[in-house]
Amino acid sequence: MCRSGHDDMVRIHVHTLWKLFILLVTVTVVSSIRCYECENGVNPACGKYFKAYQFKAQKCGDGSPYYKCALQRQTEADGYVGIARVCYEMGTLYGLNETDGCREWTNEIGFTALYCFCSTNLCNKGSNPSPSVVLTLTGVMSLTISFFYP
CATH class of the missing domain: 1.20.5 (Single alpha-helices involved in coiled-coils or other helix-helix interfaces)
Structure with missing residues (x-):
């Protein structure tokens, strides 16, 4: 009993x-995801040694689930490494695998960049974004x- x-x-x-x-x-x-948005060409604190305290996180897409945080890294011919942290709208770049994680993408004119996607607030602060909280909870x-x- x-x-x-x-x-x-x-x-x-x-x-x-x-x-x-x-x-x-x-x-x-x-809810809207919040991501860092900056470029190291405009502010060096957005570069490899990211100084998050210098940036205010931005709300992405007014509650749309079609946004992720992203980090884009590209190396120019002269060796300069450009880094951008953004709110990324899904489906923006044709043929790019937009699942969480990092991967290289090359467009039809030969532009190549490394894109790292993540789905949690402020996850684009590092060079390799953290895994989604949903996967952890699962x-x-x-x-x-x-x-x-x-």
Whole structure:
């Protein structure tokens, strides 16, 4: 009798955790992401040794889920490395894989740059943006469920 009550209690807690998870994902998608926006050609503090305290984060896209933070890095023929941190609107560059992470992209006229995408607030401050909080929470939820339901 006592065991059955415990199982019911565990189901209630797991159900509550799933509701909170879904609520968090929904809020993350609906709210505007905030990203750093700068170029090291305009302000050297935006370069390789980024000084975040010198920049104010910008809201991207007024709540649109079609924005990510991005870091773009390109090396010029003279060796200069240009770095830009931006709010990136998904679908802007044809043929570019826009999933979180870094990858090189070359356009039809030979322009090549490294693009790093991320989906959490202020994640474009480093040279390699942090993974999405949603992926982290998914892992935590999976571990929690596997603990209660082996």
